[in-house]
Amino acid sequence: MEYSNILKNELIFEYAAGTSSLAKSLMASTYLFLNSKESSIYNQFEDYCGEELKNVSKIKPNKLTANDCINKQDMDQISSSNFIESPINKFITNLKDLKWKKVYNGFYEYSFNLSNTEKAKLIKMKPGTKAPLHSHNGREYILVLEGNFSDEYGTYSKGSLQINDSKIKHTPTACKNEGCICLSITEGGVVFFGPFALILNIITLIKSFFPFTK
DSSP states (O other): HHHHHHHHHHHHHHHHHHHSOOOHOOOHHHHHHHOGGGHHHHHHHHHHHHHHHHTTTTTTTTOOOEEEEESSSSSOOOOGGGGGSSSSGOOOOOOGGGEEEETTTEEEEEEHHHHHHHHEEEEEOOOBBBBBSSSEEEOEEEEEEEEEEEEETEEOOOOOOEEEEETTOOOOOTTTOEEEEEEEEEESSSEEEETTHHHHHHHHHHHHHHOOOO
């Protein structure tokens, strides 16, 4: 749990510093939208970055002072009411109108472009659906947008963010009542384990040779 919190704080810090990729920025901003209490951490990081900017003499922004980068808003007043809509709505208007791609029974995906070089994915699991045991060649970020799911490490409801590295193997299972919809980004391909691992990994390898198209 402590390691997971470190990874979450790392994600938020990179977002506050303006150094994260577009995909990670979407993940961080959507996470903050769903968890207004985490906004205080974001504002602390943003203030820190602003203070550090004041100490760097070589950087002289045009028409912008270092003080402009320091958030003076009272953290106690940060709440979800500060946001008009979820950041993901800049790319997807309505989750119910999507043309989901069926991967296997009860498991669906919807991939979308963030830019010419970056993409993100939505995952929908119908109630009780279980994904095969797998890991990733790199970090995997999973943010629950609707419903909830569980794995060997816990249960994740709306607003929960799970960050897994290549050492984590898990079998996500959607709740039996409502299933779940999650925002997902990965830094590397999926690696399957278990009885059908060889077939699944071959299929994944073949898919990796085809360029992403919307």
